[in-house]
Amino acid sequence: MKIGIASDHIGFELKNMIYEFVKSKGHECDDLGVYTQDPVDYPDIALKLAVEVAEGKHERGILICGTGIGMAIVANKVPSIRAALIYDIYSAERAMKSNNAQIVTLGAQIIGIEAAKMLIDAWLKAEFAGGRSTPKVEKINRIDAQFRKSK
Numbered sequence: 564m565k566i567g568i569a570s571d572h573i574g575f576e577l578k579n580m581i582y583e584f585v586k587s588k589g590h591e592c593d594d595l596g597v598y599t600q601d602p603v604d605y606p607d608i609a610l611k612l613a614v615e616v617a618e619g620k621h622e623r624g625i626l627i628c629g630t631g632i633g634m635a636i637v638a639n640k641v642p643s644i645r646a647a648l649i650y651d652i653y654s655a656e657r658a659m660k661s662n663n664a665q666i667v668t669l670g671a672q673i674i675g676i677e678a679a680k681m682l683i684d685a686w687l688k689a690e691f692a693g694g695r696s697t698p699k700v701e702k703i704n705r706i707d708a709q710f711r712k713s714k
Contacts, residue, residue, distance in 0.1 A: 574627030
């Protein structure tokens with residue numbers, strides 16, 4: 564699977580460790596930055612990755628900032644993107660199984676590396692379950708399309 568990963572300066576160290584972890588699991592992983600701990604604005608980073616996922620350059624994406632909240636908010640502004648903040652195994656699995664979330668976000672200030680690895684591993688192994696989740700995801704897609712047309 565082709566995974567894009569990016570972080571702001573706060574998530575820089577965790578991003579580098581998760582990047583290596585994802586590669587060690589046999590996935591192709593593209594590091595979209597940042598490459599230093601110089602301060603940056605997380606919306607710029609989240610937008611770049613979310614657009615690339617929406618365009619099909621990556622099958623999935625991982626975003627890391629201080630809490631993961633800001634990155635999720637920004638990524639969800641990009642049409643067709645479903646981004647979820649994950650914080651335990653259940654949320655990581657359900658992000659994909661129930662919501663077909665192509666992007667997950669992590670908070671570097673609230674999660675350690677071993678926990679982050681477990682969450683990313685659970686999300687990468689999960690597949691969209693379909694079934695009763697399908698009409699809900701389709702409804703999300705219709706809402707997204709409706710608001711794209713109204714602009």
